[in-house]
Amino acid sequence: MSEKIIVALDAMGGDFAPIETVKGAIEAIKVENSLHVSLVGREDAIQSELAKYEYNKEQISIVNATEVIEMAEPPVLAIRKKKDSSIVRAMQLVKEGKADAFVSCGSTGAVLVGGQVLVGRIPGVERPPLAPLIPTVDGFALLIDCGANVDAKPSNLVQFAKMGSIYMKNIMGIENPRVGIVNIGAEEEKGNALVKETFPLLKACPDINFVGSVEAREIPYGAVDVIVCDAFVGNVILKLYEGVGGAFVKVMKASMMETARGKIGGALVKPGMKKVMSKFTSSEYGGAPLLGLKGLVVKSHGNSTAVEVKASILQCLEFKKNDINGKIRESLSTSEL
Amino acid sequence: MSEKIIVALDAMGGDFAPIETVKGAIEAIKVENSLHVSLVGREDAIQSELAKYEYNKEQISIVNATEVIEMAEPPVLAIRKKKDSSIVRAMQLVKEGKADAFVSCGSTGAVLVGGQVLVGRIPGVERPPLAPLIPTVDGFALLIDCGANVDAKPSNLVQFAKMGSIYMKNIMGIENPRVGIVNIGAEEEKGNALVKETFPLLKACPDINFVGSVEAREIPYGAVDVIVCDAFVGNVILKLYEGVGGAFVKVMKASMMETARGKIGGALVKPGMKKVMSKFTSSEYGGAPLLGLKGLVVKSHGNSTAVEVKASILQCLEFKKNDINGKIRESLSTSEL
Numbered sequence: 001m002s003e004k005i006i007v008a009l010d011a012m013g014g015d016f017a018p019i020e021t022v023k024g025a026i027e028a029i030k031v032e033n034s035l036h037v038s039l040v041g042r043e044d045a046i047q048s049e050l051a052k053y054e055y056n057k058e059q060i061s062i063v064n065a066t067e068v069i070e071m072a073e074p075p076v077l078a079i080r081k082k083k084d085s086s087i088v089r090a091m092q093l094v095k096e097g098k099a100d101a102f103v104s105c106g107s108t109g110a111v112l113v114g115g116q117v118l119v120g121r122i123p124g125v126e127r128p129p130l131a132p133l134i135p136t137v138d139g140f141a142l143l144i145d146c147g148a149n150v151d152a153k154p155s156n157l158v159q160f161a162k163m164g165s166i167y168m169k170n171i172m173g174i175e176n177p178r179v180g181i182v183n184i185g186a187e188e189e190k191g192n193a194l195v196k197e198t199f200p201l202l203k204a205c206p207d208i209n210f211v212g213s214v215e216a217r218e219i220p221y222g223a224v225d226v227i228v229c230d231a232f233v234g235n236v237i238l239k240l241y242e243g244v245g246g247a248f249v250k251v252m253k254a255s256m257m258e259t260a261r262g263k264i265g266g267a268l269v270k271p272g273m274k275k276v277m278s279k280f281t282s283s284e285y286g287g288a289p290l291l292g293l294k295g296l297v298v299k300s301h302g303n304s305t306a307v308e309v310k311a312s313i314l315q316c317l318e319f320k321k322n323d324i325n326g327k328i329r330e331s332l333s334t335s336e337l
Numbered sequence: 338m339s340e341k342i343i344v345a346l347d348a349m350g351g352d353f354a355p356i357e358t359v360k361g362a363i364e365a366i367k368v369e370n371s372l373h374v375s376l377v378g379r380e381d382a383i384q385s386e387l388a389k390y391e392y393n394k395e396q397i398s399i400v401n402a403t404e405v406i407e408m409a410e411p412p413v414l415a416i417r418k419k420k421d422s423s424i425v426r427a428m429q430l431v432k433e434g435k436a437d438a439f440v441s442c443g444s445t446g447a448v449l450v451g452g453q454v455l456v457g458r459i460p461g462v463e464r465p466p467l468a469p470l471i472p473t474v475d476g477f478a479l480l481i482d483c484g485a486n487v488d489a490k491p492s493n494l495v496q497f498a499k500m501g502s503i504y505m506k507n508i509m510g511i512e513n514p515r516v517g518i519v520n521i522g523a524e525e526e527k528g529n530a531l532v533k534e535t536f537p538l539l540k541a542c543p544d545i546n547f548v549g550s551v552e553a554r555e556i557p558y559g560a561v562d563v564i565v566c567d568a569f570v571g572n573v574i575l576k577l578y579e580g581v582g583g584a585f586v587k588v589m590k591a592s593m594m595e596t597a598r599g600k601i602g603g604a605l606v607k608p609g610m611k612k613v614m615s616k617f618t619s620s621e622y623g624g625a626p627l628l629g630l631k632g633l634v635v636k637s638h639g640n641s642t643a644v645e646v647k648a649s650i651l652q653c654l655e656f657k658k659n660d661i662n663g664k665i666r667e668s669l670s671t672s673e674l
Contacts, residue, residue: 074526137584150521150529184487184572189411192487192569216576220584232529233573235521239553240574244581247474247557248613255609265605272592272599276585 007316008090008099011041012068013106015303022049024309029059040090065089075109091118094295101296101316105304112148115290115297124332125292129160132288136222145231152230154198162331163291164226165208170322180214180224287312344653345427345436348378349405350443352640359386361646366396375400377427402426412446428455431632438633438653442641449485452627452634461669462629466497469625473559482568483575489567491535499668500628501563502545507659517551517561624649
């Protein structure tokens, strides 16, 4: 029998909670017997969702939490004040070792703050990065950091590169992942002060496969597997990806509707376009891990449905099986950082 | 008779020079009698291109320059060493008042360095920004800065906002252009140190229409007319726009080719798609002005054809007619900056 893995799920987080979160949990436990999901949130709301399904009662439990942190709330204040919120309660479970991982589709800010304050960092980790997988023409790449570290230091970025490499190798199965730093030109002397200082540190790093600068233009073509940047730049990349893709489809649809020919062609290409759209606008690879914490924290998109919730929960299994945190600890202790 | 306007054109700059540069100049002078273009570059090469056309000889002259600055050359060194290059010679014409404006499709780095060193800044301008127009679903927006100011200060960004507003109002005809600062959330307290410091300064600025933060996701939808950011972020936005659009088309084409239905539909939507692609990948609005210099400098894309060269040259007419530099001077002197 394999070791039991307990995932605490923020049952109240996200646009479609608790309907889709509970459904995602039910679907996840059916895939893996060793998985137990603790649904954290309003007991009555969760209970009435659970009543819809047949499932193995030993794999699901409810942890009551009466409060919900809303998307628009200031994160630091919310974490401090709402002690009985699903996010705070669930993170405490991870901290106390009652859960191995935490998954939330709720407020990114609250998850980031809670991760640092409640779960705590692995010793040696300076700043835990949030690292979503973004789509490329032939796969995906890890964009690290999209979290809270908007004014990062060079040593932070070096840690991001290491943690991102470990994740891509062990969770996503990419051998020797290529690491690039986001820059405005390929030459080593290009960049802002942060990039210029970080570049030689990454170059000197023995345990990563640093391939140099990556220009934003090359990212969608899959030029690198681990995209290193500060969280301000990372957020701009993540959001622009979404925006350009969506705007592109909008103008294309409008142009098709201008002629009869375009209308007919548009109807024919619609299924293919939908596939492309889903590839370019949502992550098929579960949620974004907040790396470097004592327990795993996974942030799934606010508009996640059961499919994404399930994927994010199952991702936690791999994370524990592969002992990612052990590997991060080892990687940081063997280097000078 | 209207005042004569002299534009110095880097005849040797760009992927298709001197063929397309000379052609663009010929097409531009046919539009406007008051325009004179000084073709700067290798006399023999220019001469043999000019021989292909019928045109008013009084509107074209050649200024011989035997050297060419290549795209890959380090800009500072190139400007210093290649005194007889088309870029250096042309910029000297602007500096000496022998030309009103300079247009180049050559090395962006050399144009940025040359603009500062040779043409010189308007007194009061801290750093001249490069400001391309990027496409949106219903028009275009000015992305300021995409130049060399990768570690900008708050006061630089305030000047960018002012200069960008003047440009959009007077050249692009947008009344009361909406100014936004690129940020990772809509709230005032969000952002990195630079954005947090700049936000209240922009808010307090009386002569611009500041609408607050703009998230990268909203940029392609035309949320603002003037997009203010440091040049590192600006370059990431500009390049990612190109990359996501191109990658999107690539995966969409591939998905269409998978089925007979998709192939037929694809053939039907092709003309419409081409239109969308050209809208989203190239600027239809001439080149990017380098604002805040004593003379106008316009950087056109390296792969510009005669159409873009012509547009960039004609843009200079509007710039002079509207006395943009006079307006910039006035705007900076009436404020505390």
